[in-house]
Amino acid sequence: MFNRDRWSEILEALSSNWFRTVLTAFGVLWGIFILVILLAAGKGLENGVKADFGDIATNTMFMWTQTISKPYKGLPKGRRFTYRLGDVQAIKDNVPELRFISPRNQLGGFGGSNNVVRGLNTGAFNVYGDYPEIIEQQPMDITSGRFINYGDIEEKRKVAIIGEGVKTALYGSNEDVLGTYIKINGVNFIVVGTYKKKSQGGDSEEDQKEIYVPFTSFSQAFNRGDRVGWMAITANDGSSITELKENIFDVVKQRHTIHPDDDRAIGNFDLYEQYSRIEGLFFALKLIAYFVGTLVLLSGVIGISNIMLIVVKERTKEIGIRRALGATPWAIRGQVLLESIVLTIISGMLGISLGALVIYAINKVLDANGPVDMFSNPSVDISVVISALIILIISGLLAGFIPAQNAIKIKPVDALRTE
Amino acid sequence: MIEITDLHKSYVMGTNTLHVLKGIDFTVNEGELVAIMGSSGSGKSTLLNILGMLDEADQGTYTLDGTLIHNLNEKIAARYRNKFLGFVFQSFNLISYKNALENVAMPLYYQGVKRNERNEKAMHYLEKVGLAEWATHLPNELSGGQKQRVAIARALASEPKVLLADEPTGALDSTTSYEVMEIIQSINDEGKTILIVTHEDDIAHMCKRIVNLKDGIIIDDSIISQVRVKATSHV
Structure with a gap:
């Protein structure tokens, strides 16, 4: 499934309209960036507040x-x-x-x-x-x-x-x-x-x-x-x-x-009761961050879905030719899905990297200017990155699903008639 | 090789039903070169699409190389198309961002042939249509005749039982048309079964048999004496 031909096909498809690809990717990049920043800000607040407890045994x-x-x-x-x-x-x-x-x-x-x-x-x-x-x-x-x-x-x-x-x-x-x-x-x-x-x-x-x-x-x-x-x-x-x-x-x-x-x-x-209350607060905060971040990400994903629909439309004839040459519906579907996943993941990775960079910069500034009350060391841990990646893969699949379904709904004979 | 009996097909257009094929009985043996003629609307393209499994008949049976083509799901249809059939279209239908070699190799890709072997085979067929030195050119760098020859090479690449050509010379001038027909004749000489849909008399007479369609039925089916294309020099 992941052979060289498939990758070159995906690259060809994505690079055929660079400007559009970059704009589309930006939607997802922005979404995951917001998610990462929100989570990191929540974590920073949490770190700051918990620092007030010092190392006191909270139980x-x-x-x-x-x-x-x-x-x-x-x-x-x-x-x-x-x-x-x-x-x-x-x-x-x-x-x-x-x-x-x-x-x-x-x-x-x-x-x-x-x-x-x-x-x-x-x-x-x-x-x-x-x-x-x-x-x-x-x-x-x-x-x-x-x-x-x-x-x-x-x-x-x-x-x-x-x-x-x-x-x-x-x-x-x-x-x-x-x-x-x-x-x-x-x-x-x-x-x-x-x-x-x-x-x-x-x-x-x-x-x-x-x-x-x-x-x-x-x-x-x-x-x-x-x-x-x-x-x-x-x-x-x-x-x-x-x-x-x-x-x-x-x-x-x-x-x-x-x-x-x-x-x-x-x-x-x-x-402990006080501490639990604060823990609860930060849990809620994290939930909100995920909620808002995922929604922003969703709009990016919808963008990708939209573009994939257009790509499928544009390539109706090509899909028809491929079908006539013996491409199975799964080959076509896989192609569209993979394209959308690759686009989502690449832009998502860039978004995560950008978020990490911004967090790094904030930490630098915080370190340079001494401690700020109630805010310290904003960060996202690897588990957050992994869950963001999982969200990305799933959203890439979702984004590609409808266009892929559209692509195989086209009858080869109709596709070939399109001039 | 091909056997169809009592084939019907109609298209529903809004409230009207257009009965395109009204009972076609038709047999093609191995090695035949058949021209299907008829004016527009006579149903010849529909017939070819059904033969090509790009479309399905409403009624009647279709047997291809001993296999009854019936109630195909898309996956099996794709496999049969890949295994049994090669297509040549009027508008060439090459994939514009792939070069000649990649276009020819495409059916082999869907057969799951390894990359090196695929390119080797594709090169072989490009040589056969006299376009080996054009292998790395994109379709828009080729002339119409060259494009059609690439398309023929592509149709041959999967080593199909039957070659189906829908107006293969429709978009070409007469010189290049004859070049294309020359190639088609030489492929036929090697024993490949070929069906050509055309409305040009001279092209039809370069085949061995002409089937005439009118209003969805066969009105004439006769063996003719083939006109051989003069061996003109290739471009």
Whole structure:
């Protein structure tokens, strides 16, 4: 089927009217170009928005306590309660699908007063008592030294990992940080590491102004006993935290004698739900891109179909001659179909290449001018290119089908009579 | 070779039905050179189209080389045309963007003959009609007579049983007409069965038998003494 003669026939047919061929091809080129650009723009937006999540484990929720809103077992509403370390173990035991449960305690916070002192420098920073797992849930780059480890937890070492922002506030530019002491609420901690977080957007500066100390040391130093301020809980990859969180709440409610239907007692922020919502948004966006792109492509394909109809009309006599010489209907049909597919694919490939070129240029410009909020690295992956190619082949077939059908409908005798 | 009995064909034109062939009985043996004559509208081209399987009869039987041609689908018709028949048309019907050799090779292409063998064969037939040195020329670079000779070479290329020529000299002046007829006679001398539709007497008399059609029936069918074309020099 794909021998040299067939190709030379196709080339002859396509090159017999160059201007027309190029104009027709442009329709398809434009369609696939739009499709590629739309998909790439969607991807760029998606990359930009998802960059705001940083590397945070998205299958995570944060859980804190609120006021109990329902009386239960003789206890009144309006009570307050506090998580205890025992809750962490209980959740671990009852909900096995969880990957990390990090109890956290916190000092300072938004608008807090100065709580950290080093020599003459003071500053107001968020101070967290944490377990080593938190670095998996809220990734950060350790720029020097180390992060909290279980040795720190067990021996309740008073060590601290400080952010780059803390470092600038408390230290001179060439000072060694590791091994120095900072005073948090009057308690000395030795600095064993510095970190930098990758997040973008409004919180990015604040994110660098945090201090991490071991949970146990925190509890002891600041008199928290076994109380837990809040928890960061991450589910295993296979399960979604949104589905698991009710189980977690049940465990907590039972341990703290809270009415099972009390929805207000436990506050939570479900990152996964937010993330899913955004995922859904981008899925819809992608769908729209495909829809619009395919429609634009369709108009190009109709153009090809039209031209093929004209070509068949023009070559009615030639088709008649070929039929008289023994061309089977399939030979004729195949010829027309192949011509239209070749035209579609070649122009489509050019469109994809042009799209890739434009995307490359946009990336260059973006790289040169620094990051743009909500937009980064527009790209199409190979699967998109492959699906575009499949769409092209199918549309080429469709474009050729009606003209091919027309071509074989012509009776040889009528075709020969055409002068 | 060809046997038709009681062949009818009519065309519907709007509300009118045009009865073109009204019962043709007709036999052609191998090696015959038959001229089909008649004025326009007598049905001679229709008859040739039916013989060429380009058109189908409404009624009657048609047997070609022992094969009953009946209820053909297009695929089989194409195969039979390719295998049994060679066509020569009044307007030559060469494909304009292909050179002489490619035109001659076309039926072989549809037979699935390999490229080299195809070109070799096509060259052989071009030589036979005296146009070997014109092989790479496009049809519009050839004279009318040359075009018709290319068309004859093309019709012969598939080695058909029967050659059907529809007014092969209709578009040619008398000198080139005779050249074409000379070739046709020499092919016939080699034993090929040939049917020619013509309305020119002199051309008809260069055949061995004349069938006269009028208003869709055969009014006369006689063997004649053939007029041989003088061996004129080829161009």
